[in-house]
Amino acid sequence: MYRALAGRRAGEEREILLAIAEAEGRHEQHWIDLLGQHRGRPARASLRTRLLGWLAQHLGSVFVLALMQRAEQRSPYEDDEHATDQMAADEHIHAEVVRGLAVRGRQSMSGTFRAAVFGANDGLVSNLALVLGIGATGVSTPVVLAAGLAGLLAGALSMGAGEFVSVRSQRELLLASDPNPDTPSYLPQLDVDANELALVYRARGMSPDEAAAHADEVLAGLRELEVGEAQQHEELGTAWGAALSSFAFFSSGAIIPVLPYLLGATGMTAVVLSAALVGVALLLTGSVVGLLSGASPLKRALRQLAIGWGAAAATYLLGLLFGTHVS
Template sequence: MPARIPTPAQIKRWRQYLADERAEAAVYRDLAKRREGDEYAILMALAEAERRHEQHWLDLLGEHAEPAIRPSLRNQLLGLLARRFGSVFVLALAQRSESRSPYATDADATEAMAADESIHEEVIRGLSASGRNSLAGSFRAAVFGANDGLVSNLSLVMGMAATGVGSQVVLFSGIAGLLAGALSMGAGEYVSVRSQRELLDASQPTQVTLLAAPSLDLENNELVLVYLARGMSREAAEHRAAERMGHFSCDCDPSLSLRPENFETTDDHETLGTAWGAASSSFCFFASGAIIPILPFVFGMTGVGALVLACVLVGVALLGTGGVVGLLSGASPLWRGLRQLGIGMGAAAATYLLGLLFGAVVG
């Protein structure tokens, strides 16, 4: 029971905290159902921590705990997604939710609870790391392609319209921009990712040392240089080279004993994605973005009305892509969306002004 009678404002706030803690615990349990091993144990431990927080508010509220209220809209949405998907998007939302905990500034929450919420954010960040890495290559190409299509084709349409040409010319210019840009983006991404993969492959260790070792000169053992170049200490490199050449095998130091040459390296290939995946993502998403500015003209609209509608449609799309980037990065979706909107509309406005100037000079 609380030592003092809580105020109506405290009761309202504590009830909301209670509802949100229950909802967050349910989210972690639902996510755990789709995992196994360590990930399952981690998510269930997070659910148990939220249950402890729930008990804290129950103890403070006492008889005022009822009637129960609904969790925040954010937690309701998170719970709905967790029950049906359990993907990296849900983990990103959970990370964002943990980062916005009010416990650090609420005197009624304990320091341990505030610390728990901070740690929970880092735990979720770690759990979602592999999913973000697998998405990073193709997702980067997709987001970049969509935004480039939206901004470049809107700018093209705005610039052409500002010169005073007919709506049909604007439409065909937009279609030409869509095709040229999509093909260019796809080809560029393929070459870029393929080149990066080839550079990474060139740095990976090979088994050539096993083949060349028997023929090497013992007095000028260049095999030692191979292991030194891979980051071994000189003692370990000399020990490994001697073993590879078959001169001795020593178990006095297990860390230097013979073992397969499997060096632990970061899988940058996974982060890059595949060349064809990046190319197809860039092509499709550029085209999907570039078609939006010309939709009003496709459906027969002309003049200022078509331009205004094109700007509105592109603005909504920019807010959406920016919001998704913010969500997956654990940042504010609204801020990222507004940033994308400002950049896109600024580029379109600049091109429109240049079109007006060009039209005036030519006219």
């Protein structure tokens, strides 16, 4: 699988993946040498491994790297009396190498993906709670449907606007921290004896002596003023990208609880269908988050389901209570 991933990479990433594959080859040779003539025919890979290999060959995405990270972390070599200590150590190091490679993919998709996942999840949970809460009061199906559609539009617009403002504000804050590109043009007018340029480097974290030496080199023309020394920030994505993806994914999530009512279901049938459809969607979003974070997809999926159904159940019970008082 590492070789398959390397086939879709270039440069340093390809070299890293091939180096890990070579190390795994040494582990393979260890078992071949140990078994000798009793090694038998190579076993067929499990369905999970074959699926992962197919994904590596055809996608080569961060999802595959996240799965590989988990596979390395589950290595049984530490408890295997026939495995060497070096092999066990290799597997732990491999997990960290893969984690580092996966970080690049996670960062590049973090902004828009975060808005998409949270948008879909918020749409699922909030509109399910709204539909079930309104329906529990005893109002007619058309009223429940109207409330669900209104919640979809209001929530999607709110999420889109909120993400736009959030990402735009973050980018503006980071931009304000970047050095001014016009600053080098003022260097010839500086008082060489006062050397206030050293204050710039002290503000960036250098000691007084280091800052003074650095500034002297800049003023002497031995090096250029580094106007691009600003801290590398996590990729946020564009404000419009985050807003549009948040709007779209909130809408795609919020429409699911409404589907049974759109298709003509009523009463408890609509409630059960709505909760079931949202439950499946919550399991999917939770598992995707688990994969990308390198955590257990099942645990993340069940956590999403418990939170979503818990919020909807609480609202449904409140709706029943409110409906009783109204009647």
